[in-house]
Amino acid sequence: MSLHVITANRLHDGVSVWFAGARGWAEHVDAAATYDDAALETALAAAQPADVAAHVVDVRAVPVTREGAHLVPVAHREQIRARGPSVRADLPAGPWRDGAAPLPPLPSASSTSPHAGIYRYDEYDRDFLRQRAREFGDQVARRRVGALSEDEFKPLRLMNGVYLQLHAYMLRIAIPYGVLSATQLRQFAYVARHFDRGYGHFTTRQNIQFNWLRLEDVPAALAVLAEADLHGIQTSGNCIRNVTTDEYAGAAADEIIDPRLYAEIMRQWSTDHPEFTYLPRKFKIAITGAAHDRAAVRVHDIGIEAHRNAAGEPVFRIFAGGGLGRTPYVAIKLRDEVPVAELLRYNEAILRTYNALGRRDNLFKSRIKILIREMKPEAFIQMVEDEYAALPPDYCVLTPDLVEEVAARFVVPEFPRQDTGALAKALAGDADFAAWVERNTNPHRAPGYISVAISLKPAGGIPGDASADEMDAVADLADQYSLGEIRVSHVQNLVLPHVAKDDLYALYQGLKRAGLATANLGLVSDLISCPGMDYCALASARSIPVGQRLAERFAGREREIGTLHVNISGCINACGHHHVGHIGLLGADKNGEEVYQITLGGAADEKAAIGSIVGPAVSTEKVPDAIEAIVNAYIARREPGERFIDTYRRLGAAPFKEAFNAAR
């Protein structure tokens, strides 16, 4: 006979609660009432009185075992819900915030980072965000009195970046095209400190997530962020999501066109678009303007490469139907040279076709990539072209005036500093510094400057996590050394884009003092990881601990191994981009045990490829051995200067499969 408790999440703060019969809902599983199979149905009915929808959501029974005085859920996921994230023993589940504490003044009240390359808001833009924050406050209030059902409220909260996760609500804030000012980063630190438990998580889509929000605090947090021109609009839901781009945009030496201008125009175009806000499924757009694709445009719903035509004018190569998730695809190309004036119109034609025909009967087949394959690419392209040809000629034209109007809102930085040789001297005198420069910098288009990547993957850390103090430290260093500007990369690191070479050594020392000078960019421990089952309600397995095991295993030899991208997802939704990791890990649950399927040969750049499965899934304990065997097979076979992915492409999967099979 099995034993059950009844659990739910509290509507107003998202905390996991446990039904204690006549005593209502308890905050700890040990206080729950237990029911055998026979009593369960009656108890479930009792747990759901008529007005319960206003107080708790997602009421359900979960099996437990009794261990002494404790009740322990059987499912791994429910154990984590009851306790808190396994990777943060310092943060137990349950209510944690005193909502009454007075708040200090906002960082945005005393600084605007005047030189940072963000889009400069005017009062119209700012009013827009304030209105949206108020609108969401209104929606929360209507939900709490039952004027909106949970079913109706859910898409509305998602469109404001609010998810209900295992322990609380999660708030996802967009970082448009990955560009932040120091003031904005301080505003994030403020939200982390006062509305969350002191940290945030940078994601693979140039967003930041706060894990511990109370629903009743979200409108206030959004209002705080709005004061720094930040928002969570369309960071979730079945709408056009945050437009992403190259984290070195406007700084990279290999850039052809600065994509930020067009990303901003597309952000404004897609924000509250009347027609495309209730799509069959989420819709992601990425744009790059460099020879080397750092924005992974070929694995997006729409991918855009800005380049120049024969006349030297900017034009766009348009791809569609790429994506990861359950059915990964590399995008198909629709057109090579869409002119600037037609960019939004062409996007509209694609979205209109998708909105009308994309499947709504099956969640797993609802992305545009499936529509394109079901229709056949040729038929899809023809349909888009017909739709495009039928658009009224004056509709949604990106006129030179409009482009100029948006361009004028970006500060054009000056790069007057010259390289006077200080860097060369410092490199010669400090081997650790030299190693860090070799891994963590990128060439800048101005000769006296360099871009710096700040790794958020320290040994034993959580990929992409940054504490409020770390955010403040980076903001200060950005003010001092990078025109007050910070970028967020899709590999979950931060970038200081415009650092004078002469200042690089001083910056490095500042980063070292803040514990942010990990020299591992592109190495094994610079792995991409989704939050996994430690936080996420969708996950099937944890991602962070297995990444930590790998980082630990390779700590001594990752420089010898060289560039190797390891990407980890805790479920098939692939937020950790496992398909496009040189080595990918996909977590799954096999009879209550966490197992990981390993893929090899994926890539997200202009040679985009979906990795191939190397063999059966292996247990958490076996993952480091299996990966080590694969890496050893590479080391034994590589030619001088050859990266893992290049050796894999040259030799194919066979030697790696053999090594894997011997180790598993």
Place this chain on the structure above:
Amino acid sequence: MPLVNTKGELIAETTIPALRVAPDAKPDAVAAQLGAYALVEIEFPKFRDGRGFTLARTLRERYGYAGDLRAVGHFLPDQFRALIGCGFTSFLTPPEHDAAQYAAALRPGRQPGQLLRRSLNRAREAQLEQQAAA
């Protein structure tokens, strides 16, 4: 059921014949019948199904339909401005949300609408001026 106009005001039920259109209707098939109707009703089976937005715009812009375009079925007050933006002119409000909620949705400072709207409108005006001058 209460019928409202684009200001959220209650209006009288109409008795003119309506062409009822399912969200998966083929626009060209609908277009062939448009001439015979001064009222087209587009169904929203549930508010998350956004096909009606595209269908409305297609009938208005591609096929030049100028009559009354009515939303029927399940849609939210929170979608009111977007529905208007796609060309709907009347709304048969669902039982879950009374007509007053739709009027309230249009209060100043509620649903701000497409962010690029301001610039696009300016661009369109400039373009029209240019065409007039030429």
